[in-house]
Amino acid sequence: MRKEHLNKLILTGVFAALSYVVFTFLQVKISLPGGGATSIHLGNAVCVLGALMLGGFWGGLGGAVGMTIGDLLDPVYVLxxxxxxxxxxxIGLITGFVAHRLGKIEHSKDRGHVLRWSALASVSGLLFNIIFDPLFSYFYQRIILGEASAKLAFAANLASTSINAVLSVLVAVFVYMALRPAIQRKLITF
Incomplete structure (x- = not known):
């Protein structure tokens, strides 16, 4: 049990590093009114992939830590x-819950079942993000910069978050399905 916990902790660090790199260096930044920005990136794909592979808590933690560090090191996103x-x-908790608790993907030998539940879990986690990321941003913008600026930022954030979600679902499910045979053969252990 202790070794399994240590493996998950180490892999959480790997997913944090991957999400940081993908978010920071492979993004298309879009400027917003008031000096803020949104971006199109695949950091969420790494978060979702982590939740599919490690479970919701560990995968979510890896994605959250990596992208938060990315925000803290970029003056545009620090706030x-x-x-x-x-x-x-x-995102990680929801994806992990749907994939592992509802879909029980780690116990299934049926590739179609795993593909369906991995896709459904990814969509669930990122649908949450499509709704709540723009809402959080809207209320923050409205308090700081006023309603007109917040409405413009909301529209841009909704668009970029939706694009991120679609790309992230495709990438995360594709990579997970490619890695799954190695996971099942214990070539990758958790």
């Missing part, structure tokens, strides 16, 4: 770091 941590952790 949104707490929001990032909460939302990315929730």
């Amino acid at each position: 949104t770091a707490p929001k990032t941590f909460i939302l990315k952790m929730c």
